[in-house]
Each structure stands twice: as C-alpha cells, then as structure tokens.
Amino acid sequence: MEGKVSFLPATASAYAGEMNWLFAGLIATSVFILLLVFGLMIVFCVRYRKGSGADRGDRMKKTWRVEVAWTAATFVLFMGLYAWGANLYIELHRPPLDATDIHVVGKQWMWKVEHPGGQKEIDALHVPVGRPVRLVLSSEDVIHDFAIPAFRIRQDAVPGRYETLWFTPTEVGDYRLFCAEFCGTDHARMGGTVTVMEPGDFQRWLDEQGSTESLAQEGAALFRQFGCSGCHGAASTVHAPPLEGLFGRPVPLASGETAMADDRYIRDSILMPRAQVAAGYPPIMPSFAGQIGEDELLKIVAYIKSLGTKERPAR
Numbered sequence: 001m002e003g004k005v006s007f008l009p010a011t012a013s014a015y016a017g018e019m020n021w022l023f024a025g026l027i028a029t030s031v032f033i034l035l036l037v038f039g040l041m042i043v044f045c046v047r048y049r050k051g052s053g054a055d056r057g058d059r060m061k062k063t064w065r066v067e068v069a070w071t072a073a074t075f076v077l078f079m080g081l082y083a084w085g086a087n088l089y090i091e092l093h094r095p096p097l098d099a100t101d102i103h104v105v106g107k108q109w110m111w112k113v114e115h116p117g118g119q120k121e122i123d124a125l126h127v128p129v130g131r132p133v134r135l136v137l138s139s140e141d142v143i144h145d146f147a148i149p150a151f152r153i154r155q156d157a158v159p160g161r162y163e164t165l166w167f168t169p170t171e172v173g174d175y176r177l178f179c180a181e182f183c184g185t186d187h188a189r190m191g192g193t194v195t196v197m198e199p200g201d202f203q204r205w206l207d208e209q210g211s212t213e214s215l216a217q218e219g220a221a222l223f224r225q226f227g228c229s230g231c232h233g234a235a236s237t238v239h240a241p242p243l244e245g246l247f248g249r250p251v252p253l254a255s256g257e258t259a260m261a262d263d264r265y266i267r268d269s270i271l272m273p274r275a276q277v278a279a280g281y282p283p284i285m286p287s288f289a290g291q292i293g294e295d296e297l298l299k300i301v302a303y304i305k306s307l308g309t310k311e312r313p314a315r
C-alpha cells in the first residue's frame with residue numbers, strides 16, 4: 001500500500017468482496033442516471049435552441065404512460081439497490097454457528113482483545129485465514145467504533161450493551177484497524193493492526209502467548225468471588241435458577257414473554273436483574289452494575305456459556 005494511492009482499500013474478507021460488488025452497482029446506477037439526465041438535457045438544449053426549426057406545437061399533450069413508466073422503473077431500480085444493501089447488512093449480523101468468539105472492549109484510547117483461550121492483546125487482533133470469526137464488542141466508557149476497512153466492517157461499541165458482527169478473512173497479511181467514532185483527545189491514535197495468519201501459524205501464535213487461563217476459567221473464579229455461586233451453586237439453599245445449559249435456550253419470563261439466553265441476555269441479567277425476571281423465581285437477585293467491569297463481565301458470560309454443554313437439571 002505504501003506510496004500508492006488506490007481507489008479501494010485491500011479486499012481481505014469474503015464480505016469485502018460482496019461489498020465491492022454493491023459499491024460497483026451503486027456507482028453504475030449513478031453513472032447511468034447521470035448520463036441519462038445530462039444526455040437528455042444536452043439533446044433538448046440543441047434541438048430547441050433559439051432559432052432552430054424544431055416543431056414546438058402540441059405542447060399541452062400529456063402522456064401519462066411515460067410518466068408512470070419512468071417512475072416505476074426508477075422505483076424498482078432503487079428498491080433493488082436497497083434490498084441488495086439491506087441483505088448484506090443483515091448477513092453481517094448473522095454469524096455461522098461454527099464462528100470463533102473474540103471479545104473486544106473499547107476504552108479511551110485503546111482496543112482490548114480477548115481470545116476464547118484467554119490470550120489477550122491490545123490494539124492488535126490476530127485471526128486465522130478462512131475461518132469465521134464473531135466479534136463481541138463492548139465499551140468501558142464512551143461510544144467507540146470498531147472498523148477494519150480491508151474487511152469492510154464497522155460497528156459501534158456502545159457502553160452498556162454487546163454488539164456483534166462477523167467476518168471470514170480471505171487474505172493473509174496485516175491490515176489497519178481504526179476507531180471510527182470521535183471519542184476524545186486521542187481518538188486519532190486509537191487503532192492498531194489486524195494480522196491474518198495461516199491456521200497453523202495462528203495456532204502457534206496462540207500457544208506462544210503462554211499458558212493463560214481460559215476466559216471461562218477466569219469467569220468461574222469471578223463467579224465465586226462475586227458470590228454468584230452462593231445463590232446459583234448446586235449446594236445453595238436460595239431459590240435461584242441453575243445456569244447449566246442456559247446458554248442458547250429460550251427462557252420463559254415472569255412477564256409471560258420468552259427471551260433467548262444469548263450474550264446480551266446474560267449480561268443484562270447480571271446488570272439489570274429486574275428487567276427480565278425468570279418465570280417461577282423471586283426477583284431477589286441484586287444488580288451488579290458498577291461493581292463488575294466489562295472485562296470481568298465477558299469472562300463471567302464465557303463461564304456461563306461453558307456450562308451450556310452440560311445436561312440441564314430439572315427446574
């Protein structure tokens with residue numbers, strides 16, 4: 001890239017390829033409309049210039065057919081572009097089931113990344129080529145925006161909630177990573193490098209990071225430290241729901257509604273227990289808002305997720 005001005009950034013993910021087509025489609029449509037309108041303007045200017053002998057009679061004759069035809073044609077054309085774009089946008093938020101979860105926490109002014117095995121990095125993201133990756137984004141302070149132009153992805157990291165998006169890198173190499181939302185003094189320096197590696201190299205890189213505890217193991221320790229196990233543990237005398245097998249299942253709520261137990265639901269259960277109370281249980285769980293940091297939350301969520309594979313005991 002150095003010293004070279006290019007029209008598009010590198011195309012390094014499956015999604016980026018599709019975005020290029022959409023971009024080309026938008027440009028082609030705009031050029032087509034531009035040429036049509038300006039072409040007609042020039043033709044009419046020449047034909048009806050002062051002193052030309054063109055026929056200027058019958059000016060009041062209306063042809064609604066032409067009117068309806070061009071209105072319908074442009075409507076269909078632009079709705080087609082809309083459907084195309086919306087489809088790509090929805091796809092960005094529907095990760096395949098085998099995607100690896102990587103957590104990213106935005107903070108003034110850095111990106112903190114945690115891999116499922118507990119490996120941590122700052123302002124850097126290592127991913128294997130050809131494998132789907134799902135990012136779970138959160139923020140510790142203000143709104144940041146995680147952007148990788150070479151993958152054509154960008155998503156706000158909003159304090160107080162999880163945002164997800166996914167991608168499959170297709171080209172080995174280093175790419176720039178940015179914060180794309182003005183977030184304070186050092187916003188311009190909040191960025192880093194995404195390194196796409198061969199799966200073998202990536203595995204070696206993970207191993208080299210030292211024997212860290214996995215996110216779920218660290219979460220298990222926090223689960224005891226914050227006293228969650230006192231109510232949710234098997235030996236507890238408090239009437240609280242067991243969390244084994246919770247992840248990914250529909251949960252009946254006291255309000256009569258049903259919620260899906262995903263990252264967001266578990267996070268909200270910890271910070272705002274009153275918002276969605278599990279049916280059949282007293283709303284006695286205290287809120288942990290302000291006590292548990294984003295880093296710790298995602299570990300606890302990873303731990304609860306890891307309980308998901310076990311058989312769910314009868315409630």
Ligand code: HEC
Nearest residue numbers: 226227228231239240241251266269273276277278281285
């Ligand atoms: C004082 C006892 C108590 C403590 C301490 C407690 N919980 Fe709870 N928790 C409950 C009860 C009771 C419910 C069910 C009612 C509700 O949804 O609020 C619940 C619900 C939940 C749910 C939703 C479960 C479902 O089936 O929908 C999750 C997840 C959860 N707690 C996680 C935690 C975590 C993590 C901690 C520690 C940070 C924690 N709880 C601490 C009592 C407790």
Ligand SMILES: [Cu+2]
Nearest residue numbers: 144179183190
């Ligand atoms: Cu930022």
